[in-house]
Amino acid sequence: MDRYERAILRSEIEEFLAYEALLLDTLRLEEWLDLFTDDVVYQVPLSFNVRHDERADATSRLGQDICWIDDTKDVLLMRVEQIRTGVHWAEEPLSRSAHLISNVVLEDIALPTVNVSSRVLMYRNRVASDTDILVGRRSDQLSQDQDGTWRIRKRVVYLDQSVLMQKNLTIPI
Amino acid sequence: MSTQPPSHTAAADLIDMDHGLISREAFVSEEIFAQELKNLFPRSWLFVGHESQIPEPGDFFVSRMGVDSVILSRDDSGAINVLLNSCRHRGMKVCRYDEGNTMEFTCPYHGWAYSIDGSLVSTPGELYGVPKYVHSYQRKLDKSEWGLISCPQVKNYRGLIFANWDPEAPSFEDYTGDFHFWLDNLADGLDGTEGAAVAFRGVHKWRVKANWKFIAENFLGDMYHAGPSHQSVEVVGIGPGGKGATRSGHESYDYSRWRETSFTELGHGACDFADHDIPYAWASFPEKHFQDYYREAWEKKVEKNTALGRPLGAAAPATYFPNMSLHSQWMPRTILVAHPVGPFETEVWRWYLVDRDAPDFVVDYMRKYVVRYSGPGGLTEQDDLENWDYATDASRGVLAQRYPYNYSMGIGMHEPSARLAGAVESTATPTEENARNFYRRWARLVDNEDWKSLMANVSPVKDEITDGIEV
Secondary structure (H helix, E strand, O other): OOHHHHHHHHHHHHHHHHHHHHHHHOOOHHHHHOOEEEEEEEEEEOEOOOOHHHHHHOEOOOOOOOEEEEEEHHHHHHHHHHHHOOOOHHHOOOOEEEEEEEEEEEEEEEOOEEEEEEEEEEEEEEOOOEEEEEEEEEEEEEEEOOOOOEEEEEEEEEEOOOOEOOOOOOOOO | OOOOOOOOOOHHHHEEOOOOEEOOHHHHOHHHHHHHHHHHHHHOOEEEEEHHHOOOOOEEEEEEEOOEEEEEEEOOOOOEEEEEOOOOOOOOOOOOOOEEEOOEEEOOOOOOEEEOOOOOOOOOOEEEEOOOOOOOOOOOOOHHHOOOOEOOEEEEEOOEEEEEOOOOOOOHHHHHHHHHHHHHHHHOOOOOOOOOEEEOOOOEEEEEOOOHHHHHHHHHHOOOOHHHHOHHHHHHOOOOOOOOOOOOOOOOOOOOOOOOEEEOOOOOEEOOOOOOOOOOOHHHOOOHHHHHHHHHHHHHHHHHHHHHOOOOOOOOOEEEOOOEEEEOOOOOOEEEEEEEEEOOEEEEEEEEEEEOOOOHHHHHHHHHHHHHHOOOOOOOHHHHHHHHHHHHHHOOOOOHHHOOEEOOOOOOOEEEOOOOOOEEEEOOOOOOHHHHHHHHHHHHHHOOOOHHHHOOOOOOOOOOOOOOOOO
């Protein structure tokens, strides 16, 4: 892949991630769900304070240890459905959220699959002064359909907190 | 020095349990919070961790007791210690890792080194390395007097590690009483094998702007909130039965024969009762291997318990006084500790348990199920967290504080438990009797009533607590 093709690909993927954030932040949740493959695995591991020479143990071992979020597509659907009931009090009234995506790096390109690293800052404000800011690093595996649609097949979000400094994770990060 | 007695609010003045009224001040007062830190937590048996987190000598897990950081460690002799995580010299935390393995803790500040290696020291946590010991201390410092403070009472109950800073506090057995049946179901295997549960690696730790007591109250007997608060999670089907079944897997809950249990003197409370013999919800699992696993475990448990004359209930949410809550074998299996941070903030910790010998498919299912139920990402717990936050928030109002909370549900609607010592069972569910007895006990501890008086009316247990694990 030459530099120009790579630049175009990067631009496409950046826009895809921004589009995903737009859907989430404007509560177009059903369209947001469609951006994930049916076999998606979406995980947010815990972070641990460990010795400098034990970095392999610094986050939850995926598939083994407890995570904050350890979802498959059916659970993402449940989360959206729960919000739509209008009686999920943690999201009723609905929060205002902003997902700021940056630092997009294409780590591994094997089209139609691309591994993408990015940074996410999720700002959440609800009711009056109830405000949280959470930062993480996303490690995504995106794959492209024959018609050119990108979807997320795998997402791991590494949060930059060990004790989570907010009461909930109602909105996916 | 003034000869006037210090004037402060007594916790007892904030509660009127005969009429079911609690002043909001109990939840927002800095003064009451300070009294809790001084008189309640340092005298209570607090959950510190699970033995499976520290299986090998040198293993440690940093935990909390009240607002104090503690190191739960296993020394080279295999014994379990709970050490205050603060250097005796200038207070620096000697361990700022969450977990790991070491035989010594060296303070980064001035280099004082403490050991749990029996070949170096005679007491675990003793000071053995002091830079400039000869040159500047002239060997005059008595190292044996300056070790890490070791918690005087530590109990390993079927793998659950509890500790109490007060050497005068009653034994774990006397403090726990017949509430142990709920702890048994938490710590034992689903088939009744003693102490067969292990903790998943990864303890949820997160902050909520709420008073810790709202959290403790939720699990000790608030069956009332489940309907309105958890409406939304019941729609989406997070349990094994999916949509149409409940969040914990059972097809429905039968409230007609449901009773709550309250320990009138000890303050522990449970949402169910000891003889609440609801089988595991194996039928809700679509796959046969899951159904077989849970059904066989239940059958073994029934056989074992029946032979021993032990009850089959004691599985539903409960709170071990004051701030440790649990779901025993009522899915999800999890321990919560509501660590006080301030009157308006709590750091909640959650451990998740599974049977040591559970097959991979069960471990894998449970690992994912527990976090979509509980924790900040849990579809059930999120609505509880929201309630606790805004209940605390609204109680800060000036006008709001003039009006007490209503805790009058179910006054007089209980009868003594036939099976358990010192316990009553509600004749109507839900009830707030559990909360009333919790706050009665709370006020007595907070107001620094002495142990002789506190235990004067505690009945001896009717059932022998069978566990003799040496710490």
